[in-house]
Amino acid sequence: MRTLKYAILGLLNKEPMTGYDIGKEFSRDLGEFWNAKHSQIYPELKKLLDEELIVFEIQISGEILEKKLYSITEQGKKAFLQWLKKEEPLEPTPKDVFRLRMYFSNNLDVTTRIHLLEHQLHQHQERLKHLSRNKERYESIPPLDSDNFGDYLVLDGAIVRETVTIQWLENYISYCKK
Incomplete structure (x- = not known):
């Protein structure tokens, strides 16, 4: 393909x-x-x-x-x-080096874990800012037949993805700092 x-x-x-x-x-x-x-x-x-x-x-x-x-x-x-028009089967989960490292993070001291989590958090926060700025060009969801609808749909999905990732990172940074 x-x-x-x-x-x-x-x-x-x-x-x-x-x-x-x-x-x-x-x-x-x-x-x-x-x-x-x-x-x-x-x-x-x-x-x-x-x-x-x-x-x-x-x-x-x-x-x-x-x-x-x-x-x-x-x-x-x-x-x-x-x-x-083709239906798309669910792709395998994409490779994510950071998550692979976190899977084995029990081999790291807590300070290093927190540092890595915070670094990742900062990158996702920056990406979310970028995506949110892109979304500002839309006052509302474009009409379904608009050339911009697909862009908006994917952009909104990316914002949701980044928001959830940030929440996940914040939760575990908080947990590691206890």
Whole structure:
């Protein structure tokens, strides 16, 4: 399953983009739950072109700078919508090095445990601030047929995830300090 294929098709289904623009999307909104590097994006764009799921037009910027503006074809839209409608089985729990360390934390002194928990807490608090700032662009939940509904849905889920993780860390920091 080439999930990156469908992420790119989804972006191009919203609007035509350059490869650079697609990369920026992975460092912004999509980066909260999916990532891809330019070194992955450009080979995938080539495959999508070969499969006739996307096309491009050359745009001239300035006097000599050429850039390719990619857009989705009808065949690409069909493939994207077919993928979008599939039910997804629950993925295995993602690997989490911090939780693995905490599993074996009985081998650490309490001060070190507290330090590691507090460090993790700080990182999750910073992530929650970032997510909350992103959510400020919405006054309310966007309409179901809006291009922004999916972004809001995933963003809200990420905020809930971070809030629960912060609560979990605070509980155990408190417990370790007793």
